[in-house]
Amino acid sequence: MMDRLPWWSTLKKYKYPFVGLALFGAAFLLLLVFNLWQFSTQSASGEYQPSRLEWLERPTQARLGKPLTLAWRITAPTPRLAERTALFWGEESSPSAQLEGPQSAIYPQMSPDYWQGPFVLPDRFEVTLVPDREGVLFLRLYARVDNQHLWSEEVRLQVQP
DSSP states (O other), X not given: OGGGSHHHHHHHTSSSHHHHHHHHHHHHHHHHXXXXXXXXXXXXXXXXXXOEEEEEEOOSEEETTSXXXXXXXXXXXXXXXXXXXXEEEESSOOOGGGOSSGGGOOOOEEOOTTSSOOEEESEXXXXXXXXXXXXXXXXXXXXXXXXXXXXXXXXXXXXXX
């Protein structure tokens, strides 16, 4: 019965015919999972639902040389992966209109703790910053989710002696 099927005779030519069939099945399942994942990132109307980056703990004042904990959350309407996230800071303000990727920011400092992902969202992140100079620091959060650059609003931190 199987000998009459054209694809069966092709498979019989090979030493391990079911390896090719298994590879085809695995590729099909990967495509199916990818399409379901893409579908889950859309709302019922078919529009993409973006992730959001929000501050949880953001003090406005700090003491020179004293540890300061900063926390943020990345929310997502469905489970997603963040490639990376970080806290950027510096002594100059960087207008949000000029920000695309992290290379476009003028902040010289970055927290490397969560730079290598992926991280399953939604999730909470926390870093400890120890200011080493008096004056004003400008802080901004960054995340890369679904090939999009997300930036928080800029926070002004006054460092006192």
